[in-house]
Amino acid sequence: MGMGGFWSTVLSLRTGHDESVTDVTRRCEDFVSGCGVVEGLLNVFVPHATAGVAVLETGAGSDEDVLAALRDLLPVDDRWRHRHGSFGHGRDHVLPSLVAPYATVPVVDGRIALGTWQSIVVVDTNRDNPDRSLRLSMLSQ
Amino acid sequence: MGMGGFWSTVLSLRTGHDESVTDVTRRCEDFVSGCGVVEGLLNVFVPHATAGVAVLETGAGSDEDVLAALRDLLPVDDRWRHRHGSFGHGRDHVLPSLVAPYATVPVVDGRIALGTWQSIVVVDTNRDNPDRSLRLSMLSQ
Amino acid sequence: MGMGGFWSTVLSLRTGHDESVTDVTRRCEDFVSGCGVVEGLLNVFVPHATAGVAVLETGAGSDEDVLAALRDLLPVDDRWRHRHGSFGHGRDHVLPSLVAPYATVPVVDGRIALGTWQSIVVVDTNRDNPDRSLRLSMLSQ
Numbered sequence: 001m002g003m004g005g006f007w008s009t010v011l012s013l014r015t016g017h018d019e020s021v022t023d024v025t026r027r028c029e030d031f032v033s034g035c036g037v038v039e040g041l042l043n044v045f046v047p048h049a050t051a052g053v054a055v056l057e058t059g060a061g062s063d064e065d066v067l068a069a070l071r072d073l074l075p076v077d078d079r080w081r082h083r084h085g086s087f088g089h090g091r092d093h094v095l096p097s098l099v100a101p102y103a104t105v106p107v108v109d110g111r112i113a114l115g116t117w118q119s120i121v122v123v124d125t126n127r128d129n130p131d132r133s134l135r136l137s138m139l140s141q
Numbered sequence: 142m143g144m145g146g147f148w149s150t151v152l153s154l155r156t157g158h159d160e161s162v163t164d165v166t167r168r169c170e171d172f173v174s175g176c177g178v179v180e181g182l183l184n185v186f187v188p189h190a191t192a193g194v195a196v197l198e199t200g201a202g203s204d205e206d207v208l209a210a211l212r213d214l215l216p217v218d219d220r221w222r223h224r225h226g227s228f229g230h231g232r233d234h235v236l237p238s239l240v241a242p243y244a245t246v247p248v249v250d251g252r253i254a255l256g257t258w259q260s261i262v263v264v265d266t267n268r269d270n271p272d273r274s275l276r277l278s279m280l281s282q
Numbered sequence: 283m284g285m286g287g288f289w290s291t292v293l294s295l296r297t298g299h300d301e302s303v304t305d306v307t308r309r310c311e312d313f314v315s316g317c318g319v320v321e322g323l324l325n326v327f328v329p330h331a332t333a334g335v336a337v338l339e340t341g342a343g344s345d346e347d348v349l350a351a352l353r354d355l356l357p358v359d360d361r362w363r364h365r366h367g368s369f370g371h372g373r374d375h376v377l378p379s380l381v382a383p384y385a386t387v388p389v390v391d392g393r394i395a396l397g398t399w400q401s402i403v404v405v406d407t408n409r410d411n412p413d414r415s416l417r418l419s420m421l422s423q
Contacts, residue, residue, distance in 0.1 A: 004145070004286070006180045006282045008249050039288045041325055041386070041421050043182055043247055047256030049198035054379045057331040061363030062375035068363075069356060069376045074210060081202030081209075093203035094210045097195045097240055097264065099379055104182070104245045104386045106325055106419040108290050113417055115329030123379065135254055137247040139182050139282060141288045141421060145286070147321045147423045149390050184323055184388055188397030190339035215351060222343030222350075234344035235351045238336045238381055238405065245323070245386045276395055278388040280323050280423060 007035045008137040010047075015124040015132050019070075021056070021063040024134060025119045029112060031136045038110050040140030044103045047133055050092035050126040052099025057117040070095065070125060085128045092126040099123050107138065148176045149278040151188075156265040156273050160212075162197070162204040165275060166260045170253060172277045179251050181281030185244045188274055191233035191267040193240025198258040211236065211266060226269045233267040240264050248279070289317045290419040292329075297406040297414050301352075303338070303345040306416060307401045310394060313418045320392050322422030326385045329415055332374035332408040334381025339399040352377065352407060367410045374408040381405050389420065 009031060015022050024044070032042060044053050056062055070091075080090020103120065106113045114120070122134065150172060156163050165185070173183060185194050197203055221231020244261065247254045255261070265273065291313060297304050306326070314324060326335050338344055352373075362372020385402065388395045396402070404416065 004282045008180065008247055039290065043245060045247055047254065047259065049256065049258035055383050056378055057375050061365065061372065065362050065364055065372055065376050066379045073214060073355060080206050082206055083202065090202065090206055093198050094206050096197055097207045100241065100244065100382065101196050102244060102246055103382065103384060104325055105384055106290055106327055106417055113329065115331065117331035118329065135247055137182065139280065139421065141286045145423045149321065149388055184386055186388055188395065188400065190397065190399035214355060221347050223347055224343065231343065231347055234339050235347050237338055238348045241382065241385065242337050243385060243387055276388055278323065280421065
């Protein structure tokens with residue numbers, strides 16, 4: 001067992017003016033390394049109402065596939081009651097019900113225990129808000 | 142770092158006889174305050190097979206938008222193999238695969254570290270079961 | 283409060299060559315018992331980019347209903363950019379954005395605090411990969 005503790009930090013994240021899937025795995029790994037912790041649970045949290053966190057394969061088309069699926073499931077049109085922001089922006093507020101703004105993943109032997117093809121990403125369909133925050137928290141016994 | 146420990150409690154929740162999004166943020170905050178804990182992870186869990194937990198903006202139309210999206214994605218019709226309860230109730234049992242019955246969120250400086258527009262809600266499409274339970278658990282180092 | 287610690291193990295899981303919902307509740311319970319821990323948080327994690335973890339009722343049709351809903355929401359066709367594997371396999375890589383590969387659930391009085399009708403399952407739509415891993419981690423104060 002490692003030295004117990006709780007560490008939490010907020011990072012700035014630029015997701016841009018278009019729908020995006022942003023890989024934050026490296027930043028999560030750096031945070032865990034910086035904690036000097038051997039094992040425990042890492043919580044990845046976006047403090048925003050129009051973004052989500054997911055664990056996906058990136059770089060082989062699935063980033064775009066996720067955004068395409070979300071356009072199909074939550075269309076950019078005028079069906080939404082929430083009417084602030086750009087046309088169809090109401091869908092961005094439904095996004096976190098399907099792609100939750102949190103992930104909790106295990107840390108073992110000083111590393112996030114991801115599978116070979118897994119990356120931690122922020123899914124952001126909101127084109128009105130290019131600058132985001134990402135809170136990383138590590139809880140260890 | 143705060144005094145470590147684990148606290149868990151079960152609250153009663155009335156979600157009513159219609160589809161609903163129930164804001165439980167205040168009850169989560171009160172629970173965290175009552176633990177007297179400075180930091181750690183809060184787990185919000187509904188011990189039901191036909192409800193989910195989400196973190197959303199409430200009060201600006203998105204509550205209704207989430208329920209409308211779920212009616213579109215999981216229609217109230219006779220396609221479902223699960224045939225107990227009201228017409229179309231099988232969809233309520235698929236709901237937790239998309240809106241999971243748990244959320245784990247960070248607590249920092251004695252408060253849940255939610256963004257400005259985020260609330261913790263229980264999403265309940267089951268019209269047959271108006272009385273629900275909500276388990277809140279706090280783990281701190 | 284129980285004796286604190288962190289325990290983590292990787293189990294082998296055969297999900298087979300067809301779409302599947304595999305109940306892993308018993309294996310989770312056995313893991314928790316083996317830790318000898320009274321309370322804390324259990325993290326269930328699949329280290330794969332084409333599977334998810336959910337908490338559902340099993341054995342009453344909902345297993346099939348979840349797979350049917352996912353075929354409707356993420357069709358097995360040629361729309362996907364990710365083009366490795368079987369026809370339509372790109373959908374399997376979108377699955378974890380909707381059914382996340384992790385669940386964190388409370389442990390109280392030495393047991394996972396599931397509701398009467400809840401089971402922990404692995405949802406696997408990938409027909410190309412019948413052998414999977416499941417990582418269980420327990421964090422206790």
